[in-house]
Amino acid sequence: MPRPELQAPPEIFYNDSEARKYTTSSRIIEIQARISERALELLNLPNDGVPKLLLDIGCGSGLSGETLSENGHHWIGYDISQSMLDIAVEREVEGDVLLGDMGQGLGLRPGVIDGAISISAVQWLCYADKSSHEPRMRLKAFFGSLYRCLSRGARAVLQLYAENMNQSEMIMTYAMRAGFSGGVVVDWPHSSKARKEYLVLTCGPASLQTALPKGKGEDGEMCSDEDDSDDDENQTVGVYERNRPRKKLKVNKKGKSKGKQWVLKKKEQMRRKGNDVPPDSKYTARKRKAYF
Numbered sequence: 001m002p003r004p005e006l007q008a009p010p011e012i013f014y015n016d017s018e019a020r021k022y023t024t025s026s027r028i029i030e031i032q033a034r035i036s037e038r039a040l041e042l043l044n045l046p047n048d049g050v051p052k053l054l055l056d057i058g059c060g061s062g063l064s065g066e067t068l069s070e071n072g073h074h075w076i077g078y079d080i081s082q083s084m085l086d087i088a089v090e091r092e093v094e095g096d097v098l099l100g101d102m103g104q105g106l107g108l109r110p111g112v113i114d115g116a117i118s119i120s121a122v123q124w125l126c127y128a129d130k131s132s133h134e135p136r137m138r139l140k141a142f143f144g145s146l147y148r149c150l151s152r153g154a155r156a157v158l159q160l161y162a163e164n165m166n167q168s169e170m171i172m173t174y175a176m177r178a179g180f181s182g183g184v185v186v187d188w189p190h191s192s193k194a195r196k197e198y199l200v201l202t203c204g205p206a207s208l209q210t211a212l213p214k215g216k217g218e219d220g221e222m223c224s225d226e227d228d229s230d231d232d233e234n235q236t237v238g239v240y241e242r243n244r245p246r247k248k249l250k251v252n253k254k255g256k257s258k259g260k261q262w263v264l265k266k267k268e269q270m271r272r273k274g275n276d277v278p279p280d281s282k283y284t285a286r287k288r289k290a291y292f
């Protein structure tokens, strides 16, 4: 099954039936609760017994937000899917939920939020679902608005499923550009099923207090059966294969792809026209692997 981000925009993918299926799966409930507990731990809120005002970005039907309520905090949930939010309201979650697209910025007052979590949602920003969508601009708007609404020194912990290194780097770059310090905490790095990445961001410059906590299992200890049981049944917690249509290889009239001689001839023509063309080498027009 391809990953959800490759199937449809989030507000379409999480329609009434998918939202209900998601929220009634006992495996999803269990996995999202476990990830949310860990995100809350990584938020490292002061242990002063005072309830905090937190954000749950991409809150869905409120599975992640419930963990915040259970720990005595107030929260505001933000999501683009009306169907997910309808279920959150139906389930009478304690947070206030808002319909909105994080890629357009959160639109909250500056400095009013004590911390933010986001569980399995931010990777959606890496996909352009409309001609007006530019993932980099959307990441910029999101991280800029997140930075502004957090109080100084507050943390945001974003658990996400990037499809590849390019996406991870792009997300990190825009977080840093917005002014955050921090990095990625990886739990269970040696388990393909249980491995989870958390972007742990602090609002403000790096300091001793902003040092990153260690990931679970970094020292080689094994994860419990419970942690290791995340499987493809949960479409947000699995290992997915690339499923975007591959670019068609250009072929000539005889149905063969253009070879090295053709590339060399074209380069020569370009040189003759006075264009700046890289020198020929043993790599010119080499065959590439199917994936790289």
Ligand SMILES: C[S@@+](CC[C@H](N)C(=O)[O-])C[C@H]1O[C@@H](n2cnc3c(N)ncnc32)[C@H](O)[C@@H]1O
Residues within 6 Å of the ligand: 010, 011, 014, 032, 057, 058, 059, 060, 061, 062, 063, 064, 078, 079, 080, 081, 084, 100, 101, 102, 103, 118, 119, 120, 121, 124, 125, 236
């Ligand atoms: C896998 S669900 C996770 C829901 C919830 N955090 C949980 O743990 O159960 C991902 C959620 O991200 C939301 N989402 C995706 N893109 C979004 C966007 N641009 N703005 C707001 N929410 C978005 C989806 O609508 C969906 O509800």
